[in-house]
Amino acid sequence: MAVADRYRMERQDVSSRREMDTLACAPDAPSMARGACPSLSAPMVTGDGLLVRLRPMTPGLPIAQFRALGEAAAKHGNGLIEITARGNLQLRGMTTDSMAGLAADIDRAGIVPETGIAIEVPPLSGLDRLEIADARDLAARLRREIAALDPQPILAPKLTITVDGGGRLTLDAMSADIRLMATKADSGSIVWSLAVGGTAQTARVLASLTAEQSVPAVIELLKTLAHLGPNARGRDLDAVSLPLRLPSMQDGAFGDADRPISPIGIHRLGDNSLVLGLRPSFGQIHARDILNFLDIAEAAGANEIRTAPEHALLVLGLAERAVRDVELAAANHGFRTRADDPSNHIDVCSGAGACASAFYPTKSVASDLLDEAPELLDGSLEVHLSGCRKGCAHPGEAALAIVGAPTGYGIVVNGSASSEPVAYIGKQELKSVLARMNRLVRNNKVAGESAEECLTRLGTDAVVTALRQG
Structure with a gap:
């Protein structure tokens, strides 16, 4: 049987196991399902x-x-x-x-x-003089209003809200179902941009609100998500489904966000x-x-x-x-x-030995990646080492993901661990594949070009060709 065929069968097997894990979960028993938080x-x-x-x-x-x-x-x-x-x-x-x-x-x-819905604020909230607003107060008010709902909405386990007052360490790169981002209006007053489904660059802006308007608006979005079903996420919201009329309703995104500070x-x-x-x-x-x-x-x-x-x-x-x-x-x-440590750009799950779902020792492969493919780790892209297709360490898309399976690895380009791989490799091939990827970038980069820019210019076909050489 070809590696590709075996890998597809394994993907189906893992999916079946995930469904069984979810069914096995109970409030009074240890959980096997990633979505159980x-x-x-x-x-x-x-x-x-x-x-x-x-x-x-x-x-x-x-x-x-x-x-x-x-x-x-x-x-x-x-x-x-x-x-x-x-x-x-x-x-x-x-x-x-x-x-x-x-x-x-x-x-x-x-x-x-903390229990209940995850409400994230920047780590230096209340300390950073560069922040536009202290996000903690608005987040606390939102928690109280959510806790007071009766009945409590049944929402997706991984649903996340970010309340970002700006400053040095923002949450721009964090994906969220619902985002509130502080901005300064021309009048000098603080306005909260409300958006859904994505990062600061990709989320769709719905409205510009005062702090007083923001809490009830988020509550209505949560009620809408609950109505859509227990697995609904921010990306599932659209203008037609929204039961409220938000001030200054608009389509779009937050715009060009500054490159996040590490x-x-x-x-x-x-x-x-x-x-x-x-x-x-x-x-x-x-x-x-x-x-x-x-x-x-x-x-x-x-x-x-x-x-x-x-x-x-x-x-x-x-x-x-x-x-x-x-x-x-x-x-x-x-x-x-x-x-600028190269290892900061490798997202690694716990791997085999620590996780029952993982098919390879991810931390060992991370060391191999540092040795064999330094050209990929210039900070322009993230490499995701996922022991299985659940992708716990990096739920979103990565420029390159190496996904484990019993017979080898799937290589995903510009996708998540659950995406269809562009190529499949056996267990003994990984070091040589990493070396090939390193040579591809080293030999094709033009002056001033990053690894991400180089791979984007070359395209997926060139990456696949490099992976299949040898």
Whole structure:
């Protein structure tokens, strides 16, 4: 049987397993379905035990609370802590018997997990003098109004709302079902642009609203989504289906957004305070490393830890004289400290051994990618290493995705992990394929051209040809 035919059969098999996983989920049992959003009350079954996803209600955690979280991860799980692409914390390796102890320790530390619909605000909200508005107040009002709905709307598990007040670290690159973005009107007043289905560049703008108008408008959109069904997302909304008449209704997008600033590196807030942005290597770190690092950071003056999109962790409270020493300590404890680190442009899921659905060790392949294809990692594109077609590490489209299956890999160009691959390769071919992709870009780039621009100009056919050589 050809590799392509085997891979298509495997894709059907994985789809069947996903349907079975969803049917197996119950509120009082560990979940197997990615859409279940694993929490303290409903952890997800993975290859290394139970996984819990946690987002505290507060923007950040004092050092003492973050230390308590690390100690709880080591005591009740396998000690592995992850920061997701959206800035959520994940604790791995718990058992059914250890979950009660984990929940008790988190409660004892005073950490209150956020529940309900995910409402994201920029990680430096309330601290950044460049922000147009503090998004936290509007997000809190929105949470209260949603919690007061009776009956509660039944919505897609992964539905996300972003409330972005602007500033250094925006949520422009984060895909959301509903977006509120602060802008300044000609009069100097703050206006919130309401859009649905996408990133800041791709979402469709519906209206420009005041803060007072924004909350009821979002509530009506949620009710419409609930009416459309439990799997409806922002992209499913259209002008015909909207039951409300929004002020200044218009089609379009937010327009040309500035290239997002990486959270990794040193950020100055304008009041002589600094923020150090770090990224655990491939999004994962062991509790012992983070606990040792926290001791060093606290001794240097750090007082708060926040998480951020792009698998980032932000250290607050450092003075100028201490930040470089803490940055060096971070590098010695498993963190990436530079925005231009090539590994920042690889989105990696947990992989085989940690996830029951994964078909290959993604972190090992990430190391191969760094060695074999550095030309691809110039920062112009993201490479997604997905152990299976669920695409947990990068739900959206990527310029290049390497998707695992029992007999090898599917190569997806400009698509998500669930997209149809343009080529199929066997298990032993991956290193040579990465080397071929590297040569394709190196030999065809013109002066000043990025890897993304080069691959776009060459087109998918050229990529497929390169993949099939040899």
